[in-house]
Amino acid sequence: MSRLSRSIVAAALLALASVACAGPDPDQTGAPSAPAGAAVNTSPEQNRVRAEKVDAIAALVPQPIRERGELVVGTTGAGNPPLSFRADDDTTVIGAEPDIAQLVADVLGLELRLEPTSWENLFLAIESGQYDAGFSNITVTEERKDKYDFATYRVDTVSFEVRTDSGIERIAEPKDVAGLTISVSSGTNQEEILLRWDEQNRAAGLAPVEFQYYQNVGDYYLALDSGRIDAYFGPNPSLAYHAAVSGTTKIVGSVSGGGDVEADIAAMTRKDNGLVAPLEQALDTVIADGRYAEVLERWKLTSEAVADSEVNPPGLPRKAAS
Structure with missing residues (x-):
C-alpha cells in the first residue's frame, strides 16, 4: 500500500474517532470563530493533548538527552497557522507542530522545550546539536537525508x-x-x-x-x-x-506536495545521533492510542494523517544540476 493510500485509510479512521469522541471540548470553549466557521482555541492557554511515558521507548533516547531531561525542539513560529504560530498574546507559540512535539516528548518522558526560530537557522541548529529535533512542516528529501534523519508524521x-x-x-x-x-x-x-x-x-x-x-x-x-x-x-x-x-x-x-512523487512531512534529527528510532516509536504510540487523531482534528488536518511513522522513507529526488 502506498503512503498516500495509507493516509486515506488513516483519515477515515480519524473521522470515525472524532465521531466516537464527539462532545464538549474544553480546548474549544469560548474560542473565537468566524461566521459559519469552526471554533479554534488561539489563546495562550492551550490545554494540549498529552500522552503518558512509555518506559521501553524512553530508554532508547540517547543518554545525554535523557540526563538533560528535556527534548529541545525547533520550530518556525512566526506565523503559519495552523502549523506553528503565535497565540493571541503574540508570544506563546501554538499549533499542530508544537502539539505533536508535546506528545512525543511525553512518551519519551521528557519536558518539551520549544525553540521558535527562522527556517534557515532550524537546519543549522539541528546539524550543530543545538536542537534535538525539528517539527516544522519539514519535507523529506534525498538531499536532506545526507545530513539528517527523519520520522514521518504527516502526508505533504x-x-x-x-x-x-x-x-x-x-x-x-x-x-x-x-x-x-x-x-x-x-x-x-x-x-x-x-x-x-x-x-x-x-x-x-x-x-x-x-x-x-x-x-x-x-x-x-x-x-x-x-x-x-x-x-x-x-x-x-x-x-x-x-x-x-x-x-x-x-x-x-x-x-x-511533490507533484508526481509522494512526499512526507517528518520530524528531523541530526544524522545518526540515535534519536530517530525513539521518535518513530513515540509517534507510532500516539497514532495507535488516538491522541495523534485528536491533535489533527483540533487543527483541521485530518486529511494529512498517516497510519504509521516511517524512518527515512524515499524523499523528494535530488534536483538535477543546472
Missing part, C-alpha cells in the same frame, strides 16, 4: 481553495485548471506543479492558466473574495485551516 499535500459559492467542484488533474485564473506563490513546489500542468494543457490545445501573484496571504484572500481569481493553490494545512475557520471557502482538490 498542496490544495486548491475556492469560494464556497464557486461553481468549481473538483480540481484533480491538469485539464481541470484550463482557462482558470489561479494564484500561487512564486518559487514554490506548487508553482512548479501548476506550471507543468499548464504546459501540458497548452500542448493539448487547452486554454492556458492565468497566473496571479500577490505579496501576502491576505492579498490572496481579498482577490479570491472579490472574484479576481478563481482559485488559490497553496500548502494544504494553511488552506484547510482557513476554509474550516472562515466558512467562506472550500477545498476542491489536493495533490502531493
Whole structure:
C-alpha cells in the first residue's frame, strides 16, 4: 500500500474517532470563530493533548538527552497557522507542530522545550546539536537525508481553495485548471506543479492558466473574495485551516506536495545521533492510542494523517544540476 493510500485509510479512521469522541471540548470553549466557521482555541492557554511515558521507548533516547531531561525542539513560529504560530498574546507559540512535539516528548518522558526560530537557522541548529529535533512542516528529501534523519508524521499535500459559492467542484488533474485564473506563490513546489500542468494543457490545445501573484496571504484572500481569481493553490494545512475557520471557502482538490512523487512531512534529527528510532516509536504510540487523531482534528488536518511513522522513507529526488 502506498503512503498516500495509507493516509486515506488513516483519515477515515480519524473521522470515525472524532465521531466516537464527539462532545464538549474544553480546548474549544469560548474560542473565537468566524461566521459559519469552526471554533479554534488561539489563546495562550492551550490545554494540549498529552500522552503518558512509555518506559521501553524512553530508554532508547540517547543518554545525554535523557540526563538533560528535556527534548529541545525547533520550530518556525512566526506565523503559519495552523502549523506553528503565535497565540493571541503574540508570544506563546501554538499549533499542530508544537502539539505533536508535546506528545512525543511525553512518551519519551521528557519536558518539551520549544525553540521558535527562522527556517534557515532550524537546519543549522539541528546539524550543530543545538536542537534535538525539528517539527516544522519539514519535507523529506534525498538531499536532506545526507545530513539528517527523519520520522514521518504527516502526508505533504498542496490544495486548491475556492469560494464556497464557486461553481468549481473538483480540481484533480491538469485539464481541470484550463482557462482558470489561479494564484500561487512564486518559487514554490506548487508553482512548479501548476506550471507543468499548464504546459501540458497548452500542448493539448487547452486554454492556458492565468497566473496571479500577490505579496501576502491576505492579498490572496481579498482577490479570491472579490472574484479576481478563481482559485488559490497553496500548502494544504494553511488552506484547510482557513476554509474550516472562515466558512467562506472550500477545498476542491489536493495533490502531493511533490507533484508526481509522494512526499512526507517528518520530524528531523541530526544524522545518526540515535534519536530517530525513539521518535518513530513515540509517534507510532500516539497514532495507535488516538491522541495523534485528536491533535489533527483540533487543527483541521485530518486529511494529512498517516497510519504509521516511517524512518527515512524515499524523499523528494535530488534536483538535477543546472
